[in-house]
Amino acid sequence: MTSRSSISQRERLRVAIHGAVQGVGFRPFVYRLATDMDLPGWVSNSPQGVLVEVEGSPETLRTFLLRLQKERPPRASIQSLEASFLAPVGFGRFEIRPSDGTGERTTLILPDIGTCADCLRDIFDPADRRYLYPFTNCTNCGPRFSIIQALPYDRPNTTMARFAMCEACAAEYENPGDRRFHAQPNACPVCGPHVELWDRVGGPLSTHGRAMGDAVEAIHAGQILAVKGLGGFHLIADARNDEAVRLLRTRKHREEKPLAIMAPCLDWIKVTCEVSPLEERLLSSPESPIVLLRRRRETTDDGGSVAASVAPGNPNLGVMLPYTPLHHILLRELAIPVVATSGNLSDEPICTDEREAVSRLGGLADFFLVHDRPIARHLDDSVARVLLGREQVLRRARGYAPLPVRVDRPLPPLLAVGGHLKNAVAVANRTEVFISQHIGDLETAQAFDAFRRVCADLARLYGLEPGAVACDAPPDYLSTRHAVSTGLPLIRVQHHYTHVLACMAENELSAPVLGVSWDGTGYGLDGTVWGGEFLRIGDAGFDRVAYLRPFPLPGGEQAIKEPRRTAVGLLYELLGDDVVTRDDLAPVRSFSPRERALLARSLARRINAPVTSSAGRLFDAVAALLG
C-alpha cells in the first residue's frame, strides 16, 4: 500500500468520461482501481457518462489516469476523457455516489449483450444458486437497451425497478469485488422475474422450471410456442419437423421467405453450414446476430437435419445461437434446432407484451412461454453476414442499436425519419447520430405506430428536441407524412443520395465521392423513377453524373410484383413497338392477345408506364427473360 502524501502535496483529479461507460461495470472498475491505489474520492454516473474525483500525489494521479484508460472493462469504450487538476478537498475514502440526473444526456446507451461465459457457467452449475435461472446476468452481459426507460442507467430507470433485490443479490450488488457489483438487472430465483407457461388464451398452466419443461415437451410434440425473449416474442417450432414448420408458415401468412434458426450449439451449425472463423466469431459475439451462412451441399440435397420448408430452395440459412439464459436453457433441454421467427403476422412489428401477445398471436401459437420483466422497447434479432472478409449488418437491431455513428461536422438536434421499406430512424446530437433499431416496412397501422413510438422514444431518451426533420422526398411515404405532421422545418433528401451519404458516414468518407446507388425504385428529381445512379457527391449536394439506360415500367407499381411486365418494358426500349408481336420471347408470350394490345397502347402513349433507371428492375427483367 502506498503511503498517503501530506495534504500540501496532494491534488484533486477530476475526470469526465464519455462513451459506452454505463452498464459495463465501469464504476465498479473505478472503485477497485481507486481503492487498489489507495486514492480517496468518488465515482458517479451522470447523463453525460461517468464522473470521477480522486485525491493523491500528482504522480499517482497520472498513473491512475493511465490505468483508467488501459484497464477499462471489456465492453466499455471511451469516446472522450476530460481530466482537470483542482485543489484538494480532503476526501476520507473512496465511494460510489448516487447518480446525478442533471444536465444534458449525452452518454451512450448500451445495446443488449449476449450471456457471458461466467454467467453460462452459473446457470449450468447444479450447485450455483442461479442454476437454470433464465434471468441471470452480470456487469459483462445481459439486457440493456431493452430495459432502459431513462438515463442515467440505474435500476430505478429500468424495467427491473419493480423487483426488489433479495439479501444475497443486494450483497453482490454492493460488493465491489463481485462480478455483479452494480449490475442493474441483477436478479436470482428468489427475487427476480420468473417464467410461466400459458395456453393460447392466456390461461396459466405452469411456472418456473416446470414451465420450461412443459415448453420443451410442446416443441418436441410439433407444437408452436410463442416465447417472450429479450426484445419481443419469437414463434418457435422444431426446425426438423416439416409439418410444424409448414403450420407456422400457414398461420403466420409467410409463404416462402426463409425462417431463421436458433441452433443448440456451434457444433450443430458447423455440421449443417460452412462456417469461417470470422462467421464463428460473429455467431458467438456479444451481439449474437442471425448470421447468413451457406449450407453444406449434403444437407441441401435431402434437407438434412433441417426441414425443407425452413428455407425452400435457398442455398443459405439464417442461424443464431442462444443469447439469453432463457434461450440457453431452452435450447440445452431441447437439444434440437428450432425455427425462431419474430412473433408477429407478416409485416407487423414484433410483439413485446404478454397480454398483447395473447390477443395478437393467439391464432399463431399453441402455448406462450412468458415472463414478468417488461420489455421497454421492441428489438428484432439483427441479421448479419460476412462479405469479402468483412462483417456486414443487414438488419441492425438487438445487440447493435442504439450505438451511434460519428460524423465530422457537429449537427444541430435533428430527427431523420428514414424511408418506407426497412425503416429505421435516427436522432443527431452534435457529432453523434443515434440510429434506432430496425422498425420494418411501414405497410401496416401497427408498423406505423411502432415507427412513431420509436421517433418519440429516441429523442426523449437523449433529451433532444429536434429543430428540424430530415425525410425522403416522396410525399406519399408515411414517414414523410409524419415528418410534415411535426410542423418542424423539413429537409427533404433524395432517396439515392441518402444511400450514398449513409454509406459515407458508415465508412467515414468525406466529399468528394462518387457514389453508386443500385436500388429498387425511388422517386427521382426529374419526375422519372431512379435506381441505378452514379452520383458525384460534393460538399453542398450531388450531381447525377450517369445512370442506367431508362426503360418504361408498364403498369407502374404492378410491374414490381409482376417482373414479366418489367421485361416487356425493357424489350420495348430495345425493340420498339414490335415487341408485342415477338412470340419467341417468354415474357411476351405469357400475355394474352388482349393484354398485349393494352400493353402496346400503354407503352406507346406512356400511360401508366413510368420510366426508370432502376438496377433492381433491370435484374427483375433479366430474370423474367431467363424464365
Ligand SMILES: [Zn+2]
Ligand atoms: Zn454475465
Ligand SMILES: [Zn+2]
Ligand atoms: Zn436475489
